[in-house]
Amino acid sequence: MTNYILIVAAIILLCLFLNKISAKLGIPVLLAFILLGMLFGTDGLLKISFDNYQIAEQICTVSLIFIMFYGGFGTNWKQARPVAGKAVLLSTLGVLLTAAATGIFCWVVLRFDFWESMLIGAVLSSTDAASVFSILRSKRLNLKDNTASMLEMESGSNDPCSYMLAVIILAVMKGGFTGESLVKLVLLQVIFGVLIGVLTAVFGAWVLSRMKNAGDGVDTIFVFSMALLSYAGAAILGGNGYLAAYLAGLIMGNRPLHNKKSLVHFFDGLTGLMQMLIFFLLGLLAFPSALPGIIPVAFAIALFLTFVARPLSVFAILTPFRCSARQQLLVSWSGLRGAASIVFAILATVDPVYTKNDLFHIVIFIVLFSISIQGSLLGFMARRLDMIDDNSNVMKTFSDYSEEVPVEFVKIVIKKDHPWAGHRIKDVTSLPDLLLVLILRGEERIVPNGDTVIMEGDKIVLSALSPEENLGLYLSEIEIDRESPWIGLPLSRVKLPEDSLVLVLMREDRVKIPNGNTVIRENDILVISQV
Incomplete structure (x- = not known):
């Protein structure tokens, strides 16, 4: 037991060290976490054998709850409200368009089975909130036209739609799935996801307003429990737990709470730890020796997703709003894949549905491509497209922002x-x-x-x-x-x-x-x- 604790402590310290190094080199830290996991894994130097996808799926699901909750809790609604309509369309219709385009590409060009192609599209259809938040904060990207708020709200809210798509496609692949079942599933996911999320937030905010004189840390523990309650309450009723967690975070994070800044900082640190855990587990589960076999297919999907599917969905949605081409190009480039795609890939891997292709390692490669290429060049692209606003402050888009008042x-x-x-x-x-x-x-x-x-x-x-x-x-x-x-x-x-x-x-x-x-x-x- 002591040896395991020592190993965990060493891994966390290594991740923190890599976080500092990657910041200086301009490399996304998530890439460092996954490579560290590979180093510790079966094909790595330390040869730690770990191939239990069921345990990994459960751990990653819990981690994603807090990432989703923080995606809402850390968003400043006042800043996001002017672009909320665009962000919601990107996180719903945009996810459907991206999934459909990617699925059709896999089916028509790569000759995958139809439903397996759609499953790959669904798993890869959402963008990663934690990565977007991290890059905007660390690089202080002050973007024009409320683009930062749009990206934060989109990336924070599109995972529930991607999850629902993946669940529906897995159910169809099992057989016996009717149109009535589809309607029932969608209604349950949306209605109970929204209802439980809102009720949890209202209850949580009400309790916190009466905890003014609570001891240090009590409010933090309470909010922590609200994140878990929102997910579990919705999931047990057949609702979308991730949607409930996001809405609960969004509503609570924009209430006038005492110690809000410390709460946001706590969840910022917790989310960072969850990212370390997810990406390290991903690297531990992965077999680097298996990557060369899927590189041609995965590279083709990554290129299509980045340069065709994502821009297609963004331009289709934002053009009617008369958004500038520069803004649409930047939003297209900012579609980073990350933790959610990993969790959904593991979800598909543990499902008894048979797939011919190595979905897990395909997603690994695409996530590595996305965070290493798109993440590293996001600041460069913003400057090249003249989307940097020197008169704004990206930190105002987060709910813990406050002017320094003397x-x-x-x-x-x-x-x-x-x-x-x-x-x-x-x-x-x-x-x-x-x-x-x-x-x-x-x-x-x-x-x-x-x-x-x-x-x-x-x-x-x-x-x-x-x-x-x-x-x-x-x-x-x-x-x-x-x-x-x-x-x-x-x-x-x-x-x-x-x-x-x-x-x-x-x-x-x-x-x-x-x-x-x-x-x-x-x-x-x-x-x-x-x-």
Whole structure:
């Protein structure tokens, strides 16, 4: 047992080391993980024998749950909303078109059996959220026309459709599958996937809103359990568990949660660990000696998928929206294959359905091709297509993003002879640029207004410009766009959510502490404090 623990620790440390090396060399780290697995495997140096596809499929399924959940949790809906329609079409209709085109190519050109061809197309039809997120973050690719948000939402949401296609085709290949069965399967997958995902998110957000004073890590453990519950709850009812996990993550990640940044960072690290696990297991399961035999076929599929099937589906969907050719070419190039394709390939391998071709090793080669060629050149292609926007910040497309707000909280105890005791806040003469944001009165937490009376024994929290300090207040931002009904109104007339207060107003390059007479203008950014 101790030896196994030592080996696992060594593998994780090696993966972390490779992560640093690959970042410096500009090589996608997932490629390093899979090669490390091959090095440890049967054909490698350490000769570790592992060929249990059933166990690998179960491990990879659990790993993909968290990758899917994080795909939603880490997406900033406000940034993604303008391109949500395009992203959803790419993640549904785009998956169908890509799968169909790839399947027809395998059937007509490579002479595979028809349903086996369709199965290969389905397995390879989705793009990899973890890879796209990783590359956009690490290379800070600030893309024009909300392209980053479109890619994140598409890659995060298209795996459920690919999974459903693979399940349907495997059922057809087993025989006895009727049109009625097809309709029932699709309806169950979609309805229960959406229903359980939404219910889990609403329940999870409700519980988290009442866990304000929970101990460190309790909220993280709770959200972890919600990811598992969303998948299992949908799957047990015949729904699409991956769809439920993605929706639960998307809704919860865009709620005003306490410690959201730490939650996103936790799932970012967890997703990285899951990627290490999946790609290392893939390399361990693979036989490099088997790759030369499938290279001609796999290389042909990879080329067709990259240069024909993916661009065909992207242009068919985005052209009616009058998206520029440059944007469509970049979206086409960004269709990286990764963890989901691997999991679905293992799912097909463990299924009793007979396939003539080595589907598993074909997918290995295509994923290696995709992450090594497309992933490495994504930044280069963005620059060549003039899609880099120097005035935007790709980090805003992730739900853990927040501007660095120079605010400090100061706590003062109101003693018996304090000059503010017994006075209303609006009658108190305080120092300039200070704002009373919270009163701690016994166990009560009061967000004050001008008529609130300060009492002896109160602990009052004042805000001033300086670094942020955590005193149990949650900060969020509201950007005032041209359609905001608040434009031209003084803060005293703005109806805010309960227990909320405008803490800071950022206008162009200036940061100011507002008061009730401060008039809101277009493009202002309001920093809101909530208990």
